[in-house]
């Protein structure tokens with residue numbers, strides 16, 4: 001391999017991204033500077049937050065500039081190192097960008113232990129999405145044994161971990177997912193107590209599955225799913241605002257009146273609800289060791305299953321990413337570089 005492959009942001013999408021918003025280019029392999037490590041990516045994580053980075057709307061993180069490489073996290077192998085903590089052949093997480101090679105400071109890399117889970121799992125189960133699930137449950141959801149926890153995008157990268165951690169803590173877990181295959185997987189493979197198909201009559205399914213309501217709702221989706229779940233909170237319910245992917249392609253300034261405007265928040269007072277958003281990097285990575293120890297225990301006890309949706313080839317990353325925003329991925333979406 002004598003050259004790098006990178007995916008650049010070529011245009012800012014309006015509404016749903018299209019492949020022409022990206023450009024695949026071949027460039028020289030970067031040379032690591034003092035203290036830097038050259039990493040060859042084996043897997044690139046594709047995540048919903050990347051849609052926000054493609055926009056120049058104000059957000060909690062900087063946008064990708066036009067002509068710059070798309071932002072992303074990779075796991076891979078050290079090829080060359082000017083940092084004494086890393087040697088060629090080390091497997092690491094924390095690589096940067098939709099690209100085959102990156103040169104970066106060693107401080108931003110973590111060696112990974114593939115005796116716990118395979119390398120690709122460090123993009124999801126043991127990476128940012130898994131950590132997100134753990135942080136949101138620790139800090140906001142705080143499920144108690146016997147409580148009902150509901151999670152949308154239930155078979156996705158974050159959702160599958162949320163449900164299984166909540167189960168391990170003694171909660172009753174009900175997922176919401178798109179289609180029968182995903183719902184069957186959530187119940188039969190992930191061990192959820194039930195899973196509801198948001199493509200059907202969600203209100204009726206919610207009433208049947210949760211006649212006494214919901215204690216914790218983990219919000220990954222927003223839109224019509226949120227509108228259906230919100231009136232079903234029990235007193236003292238907690239709503240973990242993790243993301244609202246159904247609205248990420250909404251053009252800035254679009255009319256969000258009507259159904260998209262969301263629920264009547266009066267119930268927050270009446271039911272003494274707690275609604276809190278969070279971003280995993282606020283405090284998540286400082287607690288990574290605690291997260292990893294708990295996950296290691298659950299994996300070794302056979303209580304953590306995991307599904308990845310692996311796409312072959314960096315040049316196919318744009319199409320896969322666009323599909324994720326339509327719900328086409330089944331499991332953690334990852335590109336085999």
Ligand SMILES: NC(=O)c1ccc[n+]([C@@H]2O[C@H](COP(=O)([O-])OP(=O)(O)OC[C@H]3O[C@@H](n4cnc5c(N)ncnc54)[C@H](OP(=O)(O)O)[C@@H]3O)[C@@H](O)[C@H]2O)c1
Nearest residue numbers: 048153156157158177178220243244245246279280325327
């Ligand atoms: N706050 C944080 O720090 C943080 C960190 C990581 C992720 N997140 C958020 O967590 C959520 C899940 O992320 P993930 O990485 O786990 O993604 P994911 O669930 O693996 O993939 C996205 C899933 O969202 C659902 N979806 C997509 N478009 C939809 C639509 N229009 N309506 C309803 N459902 C739709 C689909 O599942 P179904 O087919 O099952 O509906 C799709 O498979 C996202 O909102 C993301 O932004 C937040």
